[in-house]
Amino acid sequence: QLQLQESGPGLVKPSETLSLTCTVSGGSVITSSYYWGWIRQSPGKGLEWIGTIYYSGSTYYNPSLKSRVTISVDTSKNQFSLKLSSVTATDTAVYYCARAIAAAGSCFFDYWGQGILVAVSS
Amino acid sequence: DIQMTQSPSALSASVGDRVTITCRASQSITSWLAWYQQKPGKAPKLLIYKASSLQSGVPSRFSGSGSGTEFTLTISSLQPDDFATYYCQQYDTYSTFGQGTKVEIK
Numbered sequence: 115q116l117q118l119q120e121s122g123p124g125l126v127k128p129s130e131t132l133s134l135t136c137t138v139s140g141g142s143v144i145t146s147s148y149y150w151g152w153i154r155q156s157p158g159k160g161l162e163w164i165g166t167i168y169y170s171g172s173t174y175y176n177p178s179l180k181s182r183v184t185i186s187v188d189t190s191k192n193q194f195s196l197k198l199s200s201v202t203a204t205d206t207a208v209y210y211c212a213r214a215i216a217a218a219g220s221c222f223f224d225y226w227g228q229g230i231l232v233a234v235s236s
Numbered sequence: 237d238i239q240m241t242q243s244p245s246a247l248s249a250s251v252g253d254r255v256t257i258t259c260r261a262s263q264s265i266t267s268w269l270a271w272y273q274q275k276p277g278k279a280p281k282l283l284i285y286k287a288s289s290l291q292s293g294v295p296s297r298f299s300g301s302g303s304g305t306e307f308t309l310t311i312s313s314l315q316p317d318d319f320a321t322y323y324c325q326q327y328d329t330y331s332t333f334g335q336g337t338k339v340e341i342k
Binding site for chain 1: 237265266268270278279280281282285286291323325327328329330331332333334335336
């Protein structure tokens with residue numbers, strides 16, 4: 115059974131960089147059939163797609179976050195990661211990693227991690 | 237950006253009721269729409285993709301329909317486990333989610 119688990123700091127200071135890692139178990143990130151993505155959920159903005167990565171390293175980002183987001187993959191550790199720079203209080207959210215199925219111009223998500231709450235505060 | 241608007245924002249229903257939730261896109265997304273169920277403190281769970289395809293393991297009382305800009309999620313006979321919040325997601329151009337519909341016990 116595929117499992118995804120987010121990890122990282124639960125508190126980040128304003129203007130700093132938020133860094134999260136998603137560890138995949140029960141399957142490999144090296145798969146031609148799937149992509150891997152990050153989604154966040156905040157009370158103010160609901161669910162928001164952040165970006166998606168293929169095991170080869172190809173990335174697709176939400177245009178509204180693109181200037182601040184970097185998603186990378188480490189196939190040796192079966193992990194993929196999110197970095198969001200210059201955070202503000204509006205970046206406070208539960209961050210989810212998920213397996214993505216590509217179709218049309220984007221993807222939908224069939225397996226999700228449990229989520230990690232990240233607060234931005236000094 | 238493609239905006240997704242769900243209606244209603246919340247509804248009250250009883251066990252056994254037929255429930256319908258609507259999702260409208262600001263422009264045509266053909267059939268590139270998914271539906272998710274979310275319970276408090278949990279991650280969303282995929283129910284439907286490509287507007288009407290039932291995800292493996294999801295009960296057949298859930299169904300999706302629509303194309304273009306208007307879509308519907310129907311629960312044919314509401315069960316106790318179905319009280320949750322439901323979200324639509326378009327994946328035609330980038331990806332955006334609806335604001336959610338909370339299904340509460342009447």
